[in-house]
Amino acid sequence: MNDDKPFYQHHVFFCMNVRDGKDARQSCGNCGSEKAQKHAKKRIKELGLSGEGKVRINQAGCLDRCEEGPVLVVYPEGTWYTYVDTQDIDDIIDTHLVGGKVVERLKI
Incomplete structure (x- = not known):
C-alpha cells in the first residue's frame, strides 16, 4: 500500500445510534x-466500488448530530449528509462517491 494515499478513497460512516425511552431525543437508528x-453497502458492492483503495461503508455509534438526522459523513472530505430514503443514498453514491461532487440538497 502507498503510504501517501488513504487506505480508502472514500470512507462513509452511518450513525446507527438508538436512544430509547419516552423522553429520548431523536436518534438516527430510529x-x-x-x-x-x-x-x-450492497449498492457499492454491486458497482464494484468496495475494497482497498475504493469505498468503505461503515456503521458508527453516535456522531452527535442526530437532531439533523439521520446522518452520514464521508471522509476524507468530512462532508456531512442527511437523507430520507434509499433514493437519497443513491444520489450520494452516484453524485459524490462516483462523480466527485457534493449533493448540496442533502448536505448539512
Whole structure:
C-alpha cells in the first residue's frame, strides 16, 4: 500500500445510534439508518466500488448530530449528509462517491 494515499478513497460512516425511552431525543437508528447503511453497502458492492483503495461503508455509534438526522459523513472530505430514503443514498453514491461532487440538497 502507498503510504501517501488513504487506505480508502472514500470512507462513509452511518450513525446507527438508538436512544430509547419516552423522553429520548431523536436518534438516527430510529430514523431508518440501518436500512440505508445496508442499501449503501450492497449498492457499492454491486458497482464494484468496495475494497482497498475504493469505498468503505461503515456503521458508527453516535456522531452527535442526530437532531439533523439521520446522518452520514464521508471522509476524507468530512462532508456531512442527511437523507430520507434509499433514493437519497443513491444520489450520494452516484453524485459524490462516483462523480466527485457534493449533493448540496442533502448536505448539512
